[in-house]
Amino acid sequence: MTDKTVSKNDVSPDAGQQPESILRPPVDIFEDAEGITLVADIPGVSKEGLNLQVDNDSLTVHGEVSIDTPDGMQALHADVRSKRYERSFSLSNELDVDAIDASLKHGVLQVRIPKRAEVKPRKIEVRVD
Numbered sequence: 147m148t149d150k151t152v153s154k155n156d157v158s159p160d161a162g163q164q165p166e167s168i169l170r171p172p173v174d175i176f177e178d179a180e181g182i183t184l185v186a187d188i189p190g191v192s193k194e195g196l197n198l199q200v201d202n203d204s205l206t207v208h209g210e211v212s213i214d215t216p217d218g219m220q221a222l223h224a225d226v227r228s229k230r231y232e233r234s235f236s237l238s239n240e241l242d243v244d245a246i247d248a249s250l251k252h253g254v255l256q257v258r259i260p261k262r263a264e265v266k267p268r269k270i271e272v273r274v275d
Contacts, residue, residue: 182261196255242260
């Protein structure tokens with residue numbers, strides 16, 4: 147394998163002018179008796195670049211990657227093909243969308259959506275007569 151130094155002449159003139167695609171972040175979904183947890187990988191997205199929205203029975207995750215380039219420099223090559231993440235999920239009416247909790251740490255978004263109290267499993271006490 148050889149390393150190649152990239153020069154300005156190696157970059158096609160219209161490389162930065164292609165329409166930007168939107169990435170679908172990989173998401174793991176876990177369910178337990180209390181609710182569901184979504185874990186999404188969105189590297190490069192800051193809290194300020196993240197937008198979560200619930201509309202009726204849909205949860206949408208929008209993320210904008212910020213790539214800092216030092217003053218006076220420009221990128222000749224970047225492996226990042228898109229700077230935007232987007233993913234939508236249909237939500238069951240068993241979930242309490244008013245109690246959604248979300249956290250972002252090291253490029254991993256964790257969203258916890260609890261079940262409504264009336265649909266959570268409950269133990270029924272049996273009387274002895």
